[in-house]
Amino acid sequence: MIPKKLIESALGRAMRTGGDFAELYAEDTRSMNLSMMDGKVETAAGTRSRGAGIRVYNGLLSVYVYGNDISEAGLMRLAEQAADAVGSLRGKDADVTLVGSVCANIHPVKYLPTDVPGTRRVDLVKRAYAAAKDYSPEIAQVIVNLIGSEKDVLIANSEGLMLPDKRVRTRISMTSVAAGNGETQTGSESPGALKGFEFYDEIDVEKLARDASKRAITMLHAENCPAGVMPVVMDGGFGGVIFHEACGHSLEATSVALGNSEFCGKLGQQIASEKVTAYDDGTIPGEWGSTNVDDEGTPTTKLLLIENGILRNYMIDRLNGRRMQMAPTGSARRQDYSFAPTSRMRNTYIAAGTDDEDEMISTMGDGLYCAKMGGGSVNPVTGEFNFAVSEGYLIRDGKIAKPVRGAALIGRGGETIMRIDRVGPNMTMAQGMCGSLSGSVPTNVGQPRIRISSMTVGGR
Amino acid sequence: MDKNAFIKMVFEKAKAAGFSDCELIVSSGEEFEVNIFKGEILQYTSASSDGIGFRGLYNGRMGSSSTMVYDEEAADQLVTNALEAAVLIENEDVQFIYGGDEKYPELESYYPALADVPAADKIALAKELEKTALSLDERADRTEGSEVIYSMGSSRIVNTKGLDVSSQVNMTAAFIAPVLTENGKSSTDFVVESATDFEALKAKKDEMAQRAVKTAADFLHAKSIPSGEYKVLFDNDTFSTILATFSGVFSAENAQKGLSLLKGREGETIAAECLTITDDPLRPGSMASRPFDAEGVACYAKNVVENGKFVTLLHNLKTANKQGVKTTANAGRAGLSGSVRVAPTNFYVQPGTRTRDELAADVGEGLLITQLQGMHAGANGVTGDFSLAAKGYVIKDGKIADPAEQFTVAGNFYQLLKDIVEVGCDLKFGMPGGSCFGSPTVWVKGLSIAGQG
Numbered sequence: 040m041i042p043k044k045l046i047e048s049a050l051g052r053a054m055r056t057g058g059d060f061a062e063l064y065a066e067d068t069r070s071m072n073l074s075m076m077d078g079k080v081e082t083a084a085g086t087r088s089r090g091a092g093i094r095v096y097n098g099l100l101s102v103y104v105y106g107n108d109i110s111e112a113g114l115m116r117l118a119e120q121a122a123d124a125v126g127s128l129r130g131k132d133a134d135v136t137l138v139g140s141v142c143a144n145i146h147p148v149k150y151l152p153t154d155v156p157g158t159r160r161v162d163l164v165k166r167a168y169a170a171a172k173d174y175s176p177e178i179a180q181v182i183v184n185l186i187g188s189e190k191d192v193l194i195a196n197s198e199g200l201m202l203p204d205k206r207v208r209t210r211i212s213m214t215s216v217a218a219g220n221g222e223t224q225t226g227s228e229s230p231g232a233l234k235g236f237e238f239y240d241e242i243d244v245e246k247l248a249r250d251a252s253k254r255a256i257t258m259l260h261a262e263n264c265p266a267g268v269m270p271v272v273m274d275g276g277f278g279g280v281i282f283h284e285a286c287g288h289s290l291e292a293t294s295v296a297l298g299n300s301e302f303c304g305k306l307g308q309q310i311a312s313e314k315v316t317a318y319d320d321g322t323i324p325g326e327w328g329s330t331n332v333d334d335e336g337t338p339t340t341k342l343l344l345i346e347n348g349i350l351r352n353y354m355i356d357r358l359n360g361r362r363m364q365m366a367p368t369g370s371a372r373r374q375d376y377s378f379a380p381t382s383r384m385r386n387t388y389i390a391a392g393t394d395d396e397d398e399m400i401s402t403m404g405d406g407l408y409c410a411k412m413g414g415g416s417v418n419p420v421t422g423e424f425n426f427a428v429s430e431g432y433l434i435r436d437g438k439i440a441k442p443v444r445g446a447a448l449i450g451r452g453g454e455t456i457m458r459i460d461r462v463g464p465n466m467t468m469a470q471g472m473c474g475s476l477s478g479s480v481p482t483n484v485g486q487p488r489i490r491i492s493s494m495t496v497g498g499r
Numbered sequence: 500m501d502k503n504a505f506i507k508m509v510f511e512k513a514k515a516a517g518f519s520d521c522e523l524i525v526s527s528g529e530e531f532e533v534n535i536f537k538g539e540i541l542q543y544t545s546a547s548s549d550g551i552g553f554r555g556l557y558n559g560r561m562g563s564s565s566t567m568v569y570d571e572e573a574a575d576q577l578v579t580n581a582l583e584a585a586v587l588i589e590n591e592d593v594q595f596i597y598g599g600d601e602k603y604p605e606l607e608s609y610y611p612a613l614a615d616v617p618a619a620d621k622i623a624l625a626k627e628l629e630k631t632a633l634s635l636d637e638r639a640d641r642t643e644g645s646e647v648i649y650s651m652g653s654s655r656i657v658n659t660k661g662l663d664v665s666s667q668v669n670m671t672a673a674f675i676a677p678v679l680t681e682n683g684k685s686s687t688d689f690v691v692e693s694a695t696d697f698e699a700l701k702a703k704k705d706e707m708a709q710r711a712v713k714t715a716a717d718f719l720h721a722k723s724i725p726s727g728e729y730k731v732l733f734d735n736d737t738f739s740t741i742l743a744t745f746s747g748v749f750s751a752e753n754a755q756k757g758l759s760l761l762k763g764r765e766g767e768t769i770a771a772e773c774l775t776i777t778d779d780p781l782r783p784g785s786m787a788s789r790p791f792d793a794e795g796v797a798c799y800a801k802n803v804v805e806n807g808k809f810v811t812l813l814h815n816l817k818t819a820n821k822q823g824v825k826t827t828a829n830a831g832r833a834g835l836s837g838s839v840r841v842a843p844t845n846f847y848v849q850p851g852t853r854t855r856d857e858l859a860a861d862v863g864e865g866l867l868i869t870q871l872q873g874m875h876a877g878a879n880g881v882t883g884d885f886s887l888a889a890k891g892y893v894i895k896d897g898k899i900a901d902p903a904e905q906f907t908v909a910g911n912f913y914q915l916l917k918d919i920v921e922v923g924c925d926l927k928f929g930m931p932g933g934s935c936f937g938s939p940t941v942w943v944k945g946l947s948i949a950g951q952g
Contacts, residue, residue: 076756079589084563084836085580090548102543107550107567124543124618157587180757216757216881223760223882264886266726266907266949297536299643299678301685379542414876420643420678420687423905425873425888447877447886447907447949474875495723497877497886497907499947 056126065091070188152187170245174252179218217255226254264446264498270406279484292359321385374478388485392462447497461490521555522658552835565836643676688714721902730865751818770916780844787935847937883912
């Protein structure tokens with residue numbers, strides 16, 4: 040993408056005002072998207088974006104400069120701007136020697152999404168649309184979006200690293216709108232992977248489309264969820280969003296290094312119920328949140344976060360590692376070249392336990408069973424989190440009584456993960472986009488079915 | 500390659516490829532951001548970027564593509580990608596490339612002095628902002644961020660029908676989020692203010708710090724509240740957020756796709772009589788202001804809801820043609836290669852006459868909500884349903900009293916519009932981006948609150 044000599048010069052120039060470390064991140068991304076509404080292809084577009092950013096450290100000072108002119112003149116200009124922001128005394132360019140290397144690719148791709156003929160893409164989207172629409176006459180609209188991207192990155196730094204990586208991602212999202220009695224309700228499924236178009240041969244797109252429609256209809260005929268404090272059972276898959284919000288963000292060095300997390304200084308201490316063991320794993324082949332190396336060129340890891348309730352590790356990027364005097368964990372991520380990287384989750388999940396799935400419900404008394412969760416958010420400083428339930432059922436006396444809509448769950452992370460009193464045996468994951476300081480990145484959430492002894496449930 | 504030469508080349512290649520008409524949007528931007536932590540620079544970011552988006556009519560279908568590279572190969576790719584897209588599109592709506600209007604409104608949206616503010620001054624302001632905030636309360640020992648940003652964007656639309664219009668906007672903003680800790684409990688609040696004059700932004704520093712620290716301090720001692728139905732005041736910032744979240748229901752595109760319940764209801768009363776919602780693209784000093792929309796149509800101000808009556812959906816040329824009305828010049832473009840959609844500009848609730856305290860006095864017993872969280876998950880722009888984590892203050896004996904947290908507020912946007920009792924006089928706009936939303940304090944008759952107890 041960029042000649043080695045040029046990168047060496049740019050990194051050297053970037054350090055001429057006293058910087059002790061310089062890094063270049065360049066990317067060239069081709070993406071395609073296709074959307075369908077009313078059974079017709081509504082939009083189709085091909086996009087190419089290309090750009091680079093140069094980051095310079097001087098101790099804990101971090102400067103990031105980016106642009107999309109990656110010519111020699113463009114890169115040297117970025118390097119000079121970065122240097123001038125680090126200090127005003129211009130010394131000599133630093134000597135930087137890069138050793139080109141390659142990273143082992145553990146995420147093989149068969150069909151690049153951008154290579155797949157348009158007609159095949161249209162065919163897939165139509166199958167999903169038809170399955171969702173034909174599910175019931177109450178389905179008034181179905182929206183299908185198909186996204187494929189091929190991101191070539193190049194990461195180089197003044198320690199000599201020069202590493203290219205390729206990330207190919209594929210995702211289809213299906214949203215069904217059920218309408219009746221002047222109201223609408225929605226249901227959606229959005230499977231994705233760090234794979235090519237072969238992903239669609241591995242999943243049953245039509246079944247997922249019908250699931251989305253089924254959920255929309257269930258919710259159309261559901262009553263509003265009552266408000267109150269009650270026990271809550273959450274299924275696997277997207278249920279893992281609870282760990283993501285209640286705990287995951289607060290274990291990112293982004294918050295921890297600045298003292299802005301309720302879990303600061305708690306390594307080796309119990310922060311969760313003994314039932315909880317959790318990982319953040321960037322190495323699972325083909326998973327949505329995986330990569331070979333992180334966006335600083337550090338190989339990704341399978342990181343034990345919590346072991347039987349005891350906090351074992353934080354997710355750490357290079358800069359915050361300096362601040363915390365701890366080694367990076369391959370967790371540095373960014374949406375694209377327009378963001379400086381910081382520590383972020385990859386595929387984060389509560390590991391399988393041994394509790395019986397039926398017993399959790401039959402012994403819970405009155406409460407809420409969440410078959411499918413929506414997204415959420417958290418303030419790591421206070422630990423206050425919230426998330427939405429997209430398919431919920433009221434439990435009365437240990438039995439599923441009726442579907443309820445509009446439930447929201449809130450709490451404080453630390454308190455909530457101490458209240459996990461059951462963890463089931465079947466861990467599943469689901470895909471999401473996570474937004475934070477370094478933009479929106481693909482992440483997996485996951486867990487087996489779990490129970491929380493008491494939570495505040497919002498409804499009306 | 501020179502941009503004008505590139506444009507000419509693309510137009511020629513597009514014509515040769517069979518496009519009947521086509522259009523380019525040439526955009527460029529600059530970003531600057533500095534974040535201070537404990538007196539030192541935590542993050543310094545600066546950038547400039549540009550790109551070109553193409554859209555063209557091929558057998559009546561609109562294909563689009565974009566590039567950030569300007570050579571002959573890129574020109575070929577732009578045309579080929581758009582052509583491949585156009586042949587896949589099946590939607591039969593009539594599409595438009597617009598020749599332009601005779602006159603465009605004059606608009607002050609670019610402030611040259613802002614572009615010349617040295618980085619050192621912006622860094623100094625971010626440092627002072629942090630220092631001020633941390634000096635106000637001994638429980639404040641750090642922040643989640645003390646930032647100053649600058650942003651500039653320019654765009655030019657040029658097409659084969661003879662349109663060639665340009666506009667440029669810029670602004671600066673500051674952000675402070677102090678963290679207060681007492682007895683192991685932390686609390687934080689953030690305040691963000693934008694300006695078109697750097698001195699004006701500096702002048703806001705003390706008030707910003709005071710407001711953020713006071714709110715964070717209030718919530719150190721906040722408690723949850725009993726569940727139940729409450730009379731609710733949403734403060735101006737919070738109702739702006741609600742309006743932003745549900746603004747899609749006013750899009751003609753969503754209505755035509757069955758994604759808004761306002762389809763075909765023009766002329767009906769959909770809200771309380773005290774509610775008027777305006778879309779004003781000409782508001783001075785907002786980054787969301789524009790003389791022309793994404794299709795090059797001259798912009799103008801209009802009421803979307805007037806005294807509770809629904810006046811119009813927001814339209815672009817395609818949706819207006821489909822419904823047999825005139826466009827409201829609300830075409831917006833999602834990214835360079837995104838298709839033309841519908842987007843509000845400065846979209847706001849017109850203010851009433853009384854202050855927030857006067858409204859609270861009449862509420863008597865109820866709740867003032869000052870923060871909502873998780874809008875992206877707990878609010879559904881299609882159904883209008885929301886169920887959201889919130890913070891605020893209990894209203895007791897007509898006075899704004901104890902801080903409250905760890906509760907949720909739930910309702911439906913369409914119903915909420917009807918349940919508005921009164922709007923306050925304190926109209927305030929949120930951070931301007933592609934769109935900018937504003938509102939005064941809004942009193943809602945009753946909403947369901949879930950708390951602990």
